Amino acid sequence: DAGVIQSPRHEVTEMGQEVTLRCKPISGHNSLFWYRQTMMRGLELLIYFNNNVPIDDSGMPEDRFSAKMPNASFSTLKIQPSEPRDSAVYFCASSPGLQETQYFGPGTRLLVL
Amino acid sequence: GDSVTQMEGPVTLSEEAFLTINCTYTATGYPSLFWYVQYPGEGLQLLLKATKADDKGSNKGFEATYRKETTSFHLEKGSVQVSDSAVYFCALSDPSSGTYKYIFGTGTRLKVLA
Numbered sequence: 001d002a003g004v005i006q007s008p009r010h011e012v013t014e015m016g017q018e019v020t021l022r023c024k025p026i027s028g029h030n031s032l033f034w035y036r037q038t039m040m041r042g043l044e045l046l047i048y049f050n051n052n053v054p055i056d057d058s059g060m061p062e063d064r065f066s067a068k069m070p071n072a073s074f075s076t077l078k079i080q081p082s083e084p085r086d087s088a089v090y091f092c093a094s095s096p097g098l099q100e101t102q103y104f105g106p107g108t109r110l111l112v113l
Numbered sequence: 114g115d116s117v118t119q120m121e122g123p124v125t126l127s128e129e130a131f132l133t134i135n136c137t138y139t140a141t142g143y144p145s146l147f148w149y150v151q152y153p154g155e156g157l158q159l160l161l162k163a164t165k166a167d168d169k170g171s172n173k174g175f176e177a178t179y180r181k182e183t184t185s186f187h188l189e190k191g192s193v194q195v196s197d198s199a200v201y202f203c204a205l206s207d208p209s210s211g212t213y214k215y216i217f218g219t220g221t222r223l224k225v226l227a
Contacts, residue, residue, distance in 0.1 A: 004156075033214070043157075043202070043217040056212055091156055098213040099206070101147070104156040 002026070004105030006092050012111045018080040021108045024073055025094030033093040033102060034067055034077050043091075049075065050098050082112045115140045115207050119218035122200075126193055126225050134188040134201055134221045136177075142209025146170075146179055146186040149202040151220070157202060160188075193225045 005024040013019055025032050033048040047057040049069045057067070064083070069075040079086055089109050093102040120135040138144065145164045149157040161170030166181035175190045186203060203218040 031213070042219045045214040048214065050213075056214065059214070093157075099208050101159055101162060102215060103159065104149075106156040 004092055004094050004103055006090075006105040006108050008108060009106065010109045010111075012113065013082055014113050015083055016081045017112075018078065019082045019086075019110060019112075021077040021090050021092075021110070023075045023077070023092030023105060025075070025092070026103060027073070029094035029096050029103075030072070031095045031098050031100075031102075032069060032075050033095075034075070035091040035093065035104075037089040037091060037107070038087075046077070048098075055098075079110075082110075084112045086110065087112050115144065115205060115210055115216050117203050117205055117216050117218040119201075119203050119221050121221070123222040123224055126223070128195055128225055128227055129192045130225075132188070132190040132193045132197075132223065134203075134223070136186045136188065136203035136218060138184050138186065138203075138205050140184075140205055140207045140210070142207050144205040144207035146177070147204040147206070147215070148175070148177055148186070148188050149204060149217075151200045151202065153199070160201070193223070195225045195227050198223055198225045 007022045031050045034046040046059045047067045052069045067077045089107045091107045093104045095102045116139045147162045148160040150160045161172045163170040163179035169178045177188045200220045200222045202220045204215045
């Protein structure tokens with residue numbers, strides 16, 4: 001079975017550019033989570049969806065970050081404009097339901113210069 | 114709020130040594146507890162979990178027991194291998210707190226030497 005798929009795996013961009021990260025959850029999973037991992041702050045939940053609806057976006061750092069889930073098989077996390085402090089690994093995870101085990105994708109390593 | 118505390122790393126062991134990575138938690142309700150492992154350059158993989166007190170999760174020779182009285186979920190393995198070198202994360206999920214997010218510890222890096 002395919003796991004959670006994320007693209008791109010690596011992204012290097014310049015400050016001020018728009019960045020879009022993509023995630024395809026495991027088929028049949030109804031919940032999707034976006035996390036950010038940095039050395040300083042560890043793993044932080046940014047936002048999560050259930051049945052394509054955002055449930056909690058309190059972890060989104062600021063208005064430059066936005067996330068969408070237009071259908072059950074696709075989600076995006078957008079940063080506009082990007083800043084060097086956004087450099088991190090961004091993980092997407094999905095689960096069959098909100099209270100069930102989360103399965104993580106391989107992550108997108110973002111470097112903003 | 115809920116929190117997870119893991120022992121500081123890195124932990125360096127020789128092959129076949131006994132491993133313990135400590136994890137304690139604070140939660141308002143009755144959380145589920147998890148151990149995830151992250152190999153270099155990869156995402157987090159679920160290693161094991163326990164959903165109620167006294168449950169023991171186990172996988173690939175790793176074990177952890179949910180101890181409510183000590184609010185702990187220590188990870189153990191009797192004989193580590195070089196291939197176990199990775200970062201290990203303890204996490205909890207406590208929906209009774211009003212959110213379904215996972216709270217992760219800071220991670221413990223394990224290095225196993227041949």
